[in-house]
Amino acid sequence: MNKKIKNRLHEIIFEANTPAGKFFDIAIIIAILISVGAVMLNSVKTINAQYGNSLFIIEWFFTILFTIEYILRLSAVGRPMKYATSFFGLIDLLAFLPTYLSAIIPGSELFLVVRILRVLRIFRVLKLLPYLIEAQMLSKALKASRRKIMVFLFTVLLCVIIMGSLIYVIEGEQNGFTSIPRSIYWSIVTLTTVGYGDISPQTPIGQMLASIIMIIGYGLIAVPTGIVSVEIARSTPNKITTIACSQCSADGHDSDAEFCKHCGANLLDS
Numbered sequence: 001m002n003k004k005i006k007n008r009l010h011e012i013i014f015e016a017n018t019p020a021g022k023f024f025d026i027a028i029i030i031a032i033l034i035s036v037g038a039v040m041l042n043s044v045k046t047i048n049a050q051y052g053n054s055l056f057i058i059e060w061f062f063t064i065l066f067t068i069e070y071i072l073r074l075s076a077v078g079r080p081m082k083y084a085t086s087f088f089g090l091i092d093l094l095a096f097l098p099t100y101l102s103a104i105i106p107g108s109e110l111f112l113v114v115r116i117l118r119v120l121r122i123f124r125v126l127k128l129l130p131y132l133i134e135a136q137m138l139s140k141a142l143k144a145s146r147r148k149i150m151v152f153l154f155t156v157l158l159c160v161i162i163m164g165s166l167i168y169v170i171e172g173e174q175n176g177f178t179s180i181p182r183s184i185y186w187s188i189v190t191l192t193t194v195g196y197g198d199i200s201p202q203t204p205i206g207q208m209l210a211s212i213i214m215i216i217g218y219g220l221i222a223v224p225t226g227i228v229s230v231e232i233a234r235s236t237p238n239k240i241t242t243i244a245c246s247q248c249s250a251d252g253h254d255s256d257a258e259f260c261k262h263c264g265a266n267l268l269d270s
Helices: 003-014 019-042 045-076 080-084 087-094 097-101 108-125 129-144 146-171 180-191 204-234
Strands: none
Touching (some): 080 087, 087 108, 129 204, 146 180, 146 204
């Protein structure tokens, strides 16, 4: 493809700071919303019975449209595989792939609701940079606290296994605790304060253990929140831009960046 045409295509498809780019992204977002609405309506039996053929045609129209768009996106970047394996690249692929799979696996077209994730591009289209900055801060906080959260989840896992085993010994099969896995399920439901009520302890000791688990559950809710909150307080937001890399299509670069932080390509090279 001619470099001039490729650069122009990249500007329209990936950039949101030009009239053509903004128009393209808004048109795609509208198409996404309509197609997701069609998929949802198609799952309603009464609507499907009356308008099933029309919805089928609409679905294939958007599938072909998103397929062409995906091919153009791959053609517009210098490193197609880099984009194809990125978050938005995979989402763009899943935007049309289930329709083709539905010819082999009936019902797989319902997974097309994943298209709604593509609307995340609206932050870039409307240049809502404050929201992008906040999202960046939250992402950094989650990454910084992932080990602490993993340790916390491992501790919770041990807790529910121990509590589930205890309630199995205390209550037994006669009270609905027919196995340790089922007892662990009850322990998780109780610890998270969900309380479905499908099984419940009947003995005084079992009820006392359940009360302890409930109290522990209220305390556990605050732990991951506190971990992430501390990391958010420590993080410092960077000023970012909506410019997309011409090689890998990544955006969210610092406002003073000259090179892509993902692939090293020159951001100023048009």
